[in-house]
Amino acid sequence: xYARTFMNQASTERIExxxxxxxxxxxxxxxxxxxxxxxxxxxxxxxxxxxxxxxxAAARLGYQLNAxxxxxxxxxxxxxxxxxxxxxxxxxxxxxYFSEILSGIGEAVRTGGHGLLLLYRDPGxxxxxxxxxxxxxxxxxxxxxxxxxxxxxxxxxALAEEDVPFCVVDQRFGGLPVPAVIADHVSGSYVATRHxxxxxxARIGFLNGSPQYSNSADRSQGYRMALTEEGIAxxxxxxxxxxxxxxxxxEAAARVAADFDRLDAVLCGNDRMAIGLVQGLKERGFRLPxxxxxxxxxxxxxxxxxxxxxxxxxxxxYEMGLRAASRLLSRLGGGAEDASxxxxxxxxxxxxxxxxxxxxxxxxxxxxx
Amino acid sequence: xYARTFMNQASTERIExxxxxxxxxxxxxxxxxxxxxxxxxxxxxxxxxxxxxxxxAAARLGYQLNAxxxxxxxxxxxxxxxxxxxxxxxxxxxxxYFSEILSGIGEAVRTGGHGLLLLYRDPGxxxxxxxxxxxxxxxxxxxxxxxxxxxxxxxxxALAEEDVPFCVVDQRFGGLPVPAVIADHVSGSYVATRHxxxxxxARIGFLNGSPQYSNSADRSQGYRMALTEEGIAxxxxxxxxxxxxxxxxxEAAARVAADFDRLDAVLCGNDRMAIGLVQGLKERGFRLPxxxxxxxxxxxxxxxxxxxxxxxxxxxxYEMGLRAASRLLSRLGGGAEDASxxxxxxxxxxxxxxxxxxxxxxxxxxxxx
DNA sequence: TTCATAAATGTACGCGCGTACATTATCTCA
DNA sequence: TGAGATAATGTACGCGCGTACATTTATGAA
Numbered sequence: 001x002y003a004r005t006f007m008n009q010a011s012t013e014r015i016e017x018x019x020x021x022x023x024x025x026x027x028x029x030x031x032x033x034x035x036x037x038x039x040x041x042x043x044x045x046x047x048x049x050x051x052x053x054x055x056x057a058a059a060r061l062g063y064q065l066n067a068x069x070x071x072x073x074x075x076x077x078x079x080x081x082x083x084x085x086x087x088x089x090x091x092x093x094x095x096x097y098f099s100e101i102l103s104g105i106g107e108a109v110r111t112g113g114h115g116l117l118l119l120y121r122d123p124g125x126x127x128x129x130x131x132x133x134x135x136x137x138x139x140x141x142x143x144x145x146x147x148x149x150x151x152x153x154x155x156x157x158a159l160a161e162e163d164v165p166f167c168v169v170d171q172r173f174g175g176l177p178v179p180a181v182i183a184d185h186v187s188g189s190y191v192a193t194r195h196x197x198x199x200x201x202a203r204i205g206f207l208n209g210s211p212q213y214s215n216s217a218d219r220s221q222g223y224r225m226a227l228t229e230e231g232i233a234x235x236x237x238x239x240x241x242x243x244x245x246x247x248x249x250x251e252a253a254a255r256v257a258a259d260f261d262r263l264d265a266v267l268c269g270n271d272r273m274a275i276g277l278v279q280g281l282k283e284r285g286f287r288l289p290x291x292x293x294x295x296x297x298x299x300x301x302x303x304x305x306x307x308x309x310x311x312x313x314x315x316x317x318y319e320m321g322l323r324a325a326s327r328l329l330s331r332l333g334g335g336a337e338d339a340s341x342x343x344x345x346x347x348x349x350x351x352x353x354x355x356x357x358x359x360x361x362x363x364x365x366x367x368x369x
Numbered sequence: 370x371y372a373r374t375f376m377n378q379a380s381t382e383r384i385e386x387x388x389x390x391x392x393x394x395x396x397x398x399x400x401x402x403x404x405x406x407x408x409x410x411x412x413x414x415x416x417x418x419x420x421x422x423x424x425x426a427a428a429r430l431g432y433q434l435n436a437x438x439x440x441x442x443x444x445x446x447x448x449x450x451x452x453x454x455x456x457x458x459x460x461x462x463x464x465x466y467f468s469e470i471l472s473g474i475g476e477a478v479r480t481g482g483h484g485l486l487l488l489y490r491d492p493g494x495x496x497x498x499x500x501x502x503x504x505x506x507x508x509x510x511x512x513x514x515x516x517x518x519x520x521x522x523x524x525x526x527a528l529a530e531e532d533v534p535f536c537v538v539d540q541r542f543g544g545l546p547v548p549a550v551i552a553d554h555v556s557g558s559y560v561a562t563r564h565x566x567x568x569x570x571a572r573i574g575f576l577n578g579s580p581q582y583s584n585s586a587d588r589s590q591g592y593r594m595a596l597t598e599e600g601i602a603x604x605x606x607x608x609x610x611x612x613x614x615x616x617x618x619x620e621a622a623a624r625v626a627a628d629f630d631r632l633d634a635v636l637c638g639n640d641r642m643a644i645g646l647v648q649g650l651k652e653r654g655f656r657l658p659x660x661x662x663x664x665x666x667x668x669x670x671x672x673x674x675x676x677x678x679x680x681x682x683x684x685x686x687y688e689m690g691l692r693a694a695s696r697l698l699s700r701l702g703g704g705a706e707d708a709s710x711x712x713x714x715x716x717x718x719x720x721x722x723x724x725x726x727x728x729x730x731x732x733x734x735x736x737x738x
Numbered sequence: 739t740t741c742a743t744a745a746a747t748g749t750a751c752g753c754g755c756g757t758a759c760a761t762t763a764t765c766t767c768a
Numbered sequence: 769t770g771a772g773a774t775a776a777t778g779t780a781c782g783c784g785c786g787t788a789c790a791t792t793t794a795t796g797a798a
Contacts, residue, residue: 015499015502015503015531015532015533019503021754022754022755023754031777031778032777032778032779033754033755033778033779034756034757034777034778034779034780035776035777035778037755037756037757038756038757038776038777041756043756043757044757044775044776044777045774045775045776045777046775046776046777047775047776047777050776050777064500064503064504065504065754065755066504066505066753066754066755067446067504067505067506068437068440068441068444068445068446068505068506068753068754068755069441069505069753069754069755069756070754070755070756071437071440071441071755072437072438072440072441072753072754072755072783072784072785073754073755073756073757073782073783074755074756074783075437075783076437077436077437079484079486082487084475086475086476086479095464095465095468095670096464098468099464099467099468102487106453106455106487106489107455110455110489115448115486115487115488115506116486116487116488117448117484117485117486117487118451118475118484118485118486118487119484119485120475120479130384131433133384134384134388134433135433135434135435135436136435136436136437136438137436137437137484162384163384164384275674279674301464301671302670302671302674305644305648305671305674305675306674306675306676307675307676390784391784391785392784400747400748401747401748401749402748402749402784402785403747403748403749403750403786403787404746404747404748406785406786406787407746407747407786407787410786412786412787413745413746413747413787414744414745414746414747415745415746415747416745416746416747419746419747434784434785435783435784435785437783437784438783438784438785438786439784439785439786440785441753441754441755441783441784441785442752442753442784442785442786442787443753443785443786444753
């Protein structure tokens, strides 16, 4: 007890000692505290001479605004919450996925004076988003890696009922008018499937991800649309389910290999599964892409590294994070919130690489990137 | 102006309306506000009956502590800052690197009630860490991706002079007693080099990263130690410099190829460069690993994906983040700070894969992982 | 029963800032 | 030159909580 008090004091001794208060600045500048506050916040009319005196006094004393006190007085935390699923030691999504989205968010927030508060939640468990606002820990909130599992969706629904700035990234909820930035996965998988069809592959297998994610459903839809357009019946037997992990792709290789005689190609829900699948098929002696064209999804870094480089669908994760954060910021800034409750859909793009070429190696193909 | 005020009010209307205050809880429970505070914070002696009444009243009213007000009263933000270099759209390090460290940090912080505040800085620029503390934005601070560039080191030095809880991850500063958690890169590259030597390779090239990172210097030291032990002179001609990016590894391939006749193998400073190098060499017609064994560093996900899978050095990034954060937390908690100013060094481990095997393909090797 | 002692609770204040409102200085135009 | 308007500044208070200190209540030994 004694030690603890002592230590904490010691820890902040220097900082405390060197902290000038607003009062001192006011005294040195010969003005009131209110004027100091006004100068520092740039509000209200201030005589130039006064402003300069205050600024100089503040600089001389090394005065820094106490962010916590400021937040308190304003009733705002100054933070934007980013809620992530926490899966210890396991990368549910590729790290690429979150890294990119986070980078985009960081870019948007970086210049706005807002803090980025990282919050972890347990996937599948209820999460009390509303408390984040009630406790004033965040002024706005971004939700990453959400799913439609009942408990998760309930949390989002509760959040949507409060009139509070938040935005979900890469997940939508059928009936709920939840503000979200998603990618056009319907189109992405549609185009990917069409690409395979155009190359003469009719019997296209589909290794999709967990159904609780709306992007899984969207991909499934695009895939079926493309098949239907060509008058090809949708064959349940060659639709496989993984969980977006490499391991699940690797394990799917057994099923795919067993179905080899009724498969012309396989479309995957993300690159990690595609990579696992490729790995598994290679171990079974498949010569890729000649034996079985594979298409991935995400355009993750790794997709161009493996052999064969994956044809895949580029998803603008970075921009999605950027857009989602920008929306929140503009709403916080009092901007229009027209699009606030809306769904923003960013385009995806097919990236053709060698993994779906079955022509002879001599036919050189152009590589994207 | 009018609109703005209106919007902000509208935004928080619901939340405001549903926010019970401590006073209401006190009234409903028939006690003073102080007692409510004590019950909620678990301090001081409280009669069981009182505690129950207060808890029930709080529950009934849906009372939630205002975190900002609480922080303010305590003079602490409740946040731990994580300072990251911001490189728009470019992954200076592998995303693997930061993802893992951040995961470790998240794991440590998750259960402590602390927030994780992400802060971006411009690499190479001075960063005012001390202000983070002065403005009370953070109670403690973790520094990732730091380097010894003069401006960066100056910032760290200023931070070290304040007696404040902070910890640098994977970077040390020669003369400065800076608290840090690093990995044993000397040993890592020493072991990797010895492994190549033991396989009969004497002329080992070294593609190292930018020298402003202490881990570069450490790897260089381990590499030279191993060579010296075998009585092999250190040959500047086959030491190459990249910047830890895949591109720089790819570009180094030209130089490596040119020096092919005086190289038996190449050790790389990280997996990304190794991957780029492999890519570049393959394009030049090298058959790997038979023509030139390559060893990477980090054991990033991608290292096992490429062909050939990379022999590499595993670095416990996750644990490094975990340890660094734990140190801060225990210090914040008033724990002993024995190791606070110390350097904590975590072990690295060689992971042998195919990229450095030159034996015939028939000799099956065991794969780690 | 009677105090001393401890347990339990109440009272009161400050944390540092933003800002509504009051006040004073300055300007404008007749 | 004066009065009304406006610019500039000062005064005063609340934000919600933690906690030092004062006060009351329960406990226990003599």
